[in-house]
Amino acid sequence: MNASINGNQKKRGRPATGERSHIAARVSEEEIKEIDEWAAKRGVTRAEAIRQLLQLGLKVEQK
Numbered sequence: 001m002n003a004s005i006n007g008n009q010k011k012r013g014r015p016a017t018g019e020r021s022h023i024a025a026r027v028s029e030e031e032i033k034e035i036d037e038w039a040a041k042r043g044v045t046r047a048e049a050i051r052q053l054l055q056l057g058l059k060v061e062q063k
Contacts (some may be wrong), residue, residue, distance in 0.1 A: 027035070039049035
């Protein structure tokens with residue numbers, strides 16, 4: 001039998017960046033359209049628009 005390979009084995013998958021967490025959410029086509037329009041007015045990407053909208057939502061006081 002062949003001996004097992006030990007030592008410098010490569011890890012699978014994308015290396016961790018350690019910068020940010022990934023969050024996934026399901027949104028409707030209408031919500032995507034509204035987000036894209038909001039982003040276009042401000043000249044930002046969809047991802048940046050979602051981050052900014054999230055921050056705005058967190059700043060609003062709940063009644």
